[in-house]
């Protein structure tokens with residue numbers, strides 16, 4: 001996951017490959033609660049690992065459920081409908097799929113078995129309405145205290161209190177379908193007689209109720225229904241664990257890759273695994289909307305394949321009540337259409353993680369789009385004149401994921417712009433590795449992928465600076481010195497004459513090099529520590545003098561230019577390997593300072609060293625690097641010079657990030 005303040009997406013051009021979706025959030029949290037309410041163990045497989053499921057799992061543990069991992073399954077040892085903890089404070093983050101059903105379940109359990117439970121969340125959760133559910137539960141006889149504003153969390157659920165189950169339980173269905181879901185999940189716990197739930201108003205997001213009913217059936221509860229107006233939980237209903245449940249992929253998360261296929265998969269389609277024609281989730285019908293906009297979609301039982309059909313996409317007008325979450329993706333696809341796209345019946349967007357109608361309209365306008373909005377609709381015009389924009393994400397995972405599709409603007413304009421996604425880690429709510437997954441299936445022109453080069457003499461702090469800048473920007477890092485070091489080491493082990501450039505260059509293609517978790521492997525051997533030895537640095541500087549060796553390592557270095565960007569450190573990054581780099585830094589420090597730092601570095605690793613001979617070695621290495629004919633160490637003409645002799649690491653990093661920001665269009 002990119003845990004950084006912003007992630008810059010360079011212009012993207014194409015898409016191809018296969019995506020395996022994370023588990024559905026809606027199914028995951030329902031299954032966890034159902035398993036917790038059932039008797040016995042449930043093995044939950046393919047569970048979504050995300051913020052929303054983490055808060056649900058924490059809550060279940062606090063309530064006394066057994067929760068543990070066994071292989072690839074999360075095992076829930078359920079309560080069998082009997083409270084083990086009679087008091088608890090549950091923090092539920094911004095997870096509506098935890099807050100609403102747990103409120104209902106704990107309200108009826110406290111009523112029948114006694115207890116006191118407080119449920120709370122992040123500030124935004126305290127702005128998301130729950131009053132209709134609370135009213136329904138109070139109507140039933142549950143004792144619920146408002147601990148903040150009436151109608152919103154936080155709440156206290158107390159008992160015992162008498163429940164009146166003979167009259168129908170009435171609940172509004174036109175604000176959030178989660179209120180009805182919450183009652184459907186909670187009331188089987190007290191179904192000594194038939195319990196009738198009546199929906200007031202037009203029920204929205206019906207597909208989510210279908211998920212609830214299907215999962216209830218898997219846990220032994222056969223709800224009868226009269227259209228979408230009334231639901232009857234039969235007397236004697238009792239939760240029975242099915243033993244094992246597989247969570248299907250998240251259909252709402254699929255929408256970004258369906259959109260991606262429609263926009264950018266011009267050759268082979270994007271294959272999306274985990275949802276398909278047999279999916280329980282209503283959001284899978286997003287493919288119909290995408291097809292109406294021109295996508296070519298094929299489906300299998302649990303997969304989708306999507307490629308570009310009509311181009312530009314076709315503007316559509318669509319009632320999106322049945323796909324409330326996935327439909328947000330259409331607003332960004334609309335930028336690539338031939339006419340306006342109007343989405344209607346989406347009032348529920350206003351009470352989600354943020355006011356999503358306002359959020360999408362505001363951020364689309366930053367890109368230059370013309371957007372109109374009403375209480376329950378949004379209209380987006382196609383965009384020709386794109387502006388580079390810093391997209392605020394409102395702690396809403398879907399806003400962040402939707403706007404990644406804006407990075408394909410180069411497919412409709414000559415004046416391509418990058419897109420900055422602020423707080424990209426908000427995707428942790430449902431899809432922690434969203435951006436990594438995206439980068440695995442999209443293509444960009446190498447020239448569009450930004451590079452920062454950091455060159456300079458030995459021990460000036462290049463590697464340290466490159467790592468920190470890479471971390472701050474979410475960029476790949478290339479330690480090009482490691483490639484020369486590994487070549488020198490392999491040449492020495494092979495008994496080669498290090499002055500024979502051709503012979504040393506010839507072993508480069510035979511090196512079985514891999515880079516994993518910051519370690520360098522030669523075949524199966526982790527050579528990282530060996531590479532950092534001073535003696536290996538000297539071998540490196542000997543082999544690095546040969547033009548043939550440099551040529552042999554050229555492509556290997558270019559291959560590090562990967563999304564979303566690269567920080568490359570070495571001696572010739574800015575002058576020879578990445579001459580088009582957006583920012584070039586030449587980092588120096590006095591020889592005395594560098595020798596002192598290297599000395600400290602070695603001592604801290606338990607390696608004894610003499611500061612004077614270290615200084616002699618590094619000066620000798622610098623001389624060789626500066627005076628060789630092949631790509632000598634010298635600042636690129638357009639490099640920023642940074643002498644960090646008197647700077648802390650943090651100050652050097654801030655300086656480079658400052659220069660970087662000056663070169664950005666945001």
Ligand SMILES: Nc1ncnc2c1ncn2[C@@H]1O[C@H](COP(=O)(O)OP(=O)(O)OP(=O)(O)O)[C@@H](O)[C@H]1O
Nearest residue numbers: 458459460461462463464481597601644647648649
């Ligand atoms: N600005 C700084 N202030 C103090 N110490 C620093 C600074 N920058 C780097 N160092 C320290 O100096 C040592 C050498 O840094 P580093 O290994 O990053 O240098 P390098 O230029 O990559 O070296 P090499 O050329 O051998 O690859 C490290 O221990 C690092 O923590």
Ligand SMILES: Nc1ccn([C@@H]2O[C@H](COP(=O)(O)O)[C@@H](O)[C@H]2O)c(=O)n1
Nearest residue numbers: 480481482484540541544570571572621
């Ligand atoms: N781009 C580069 C990087 C390194 N070298 C040579 O390798 C030696 C070791 O490099 P470190 O950065 O790991 O110390 C270095 O002394 C150079 O001779 C190079 O030529 N070009």
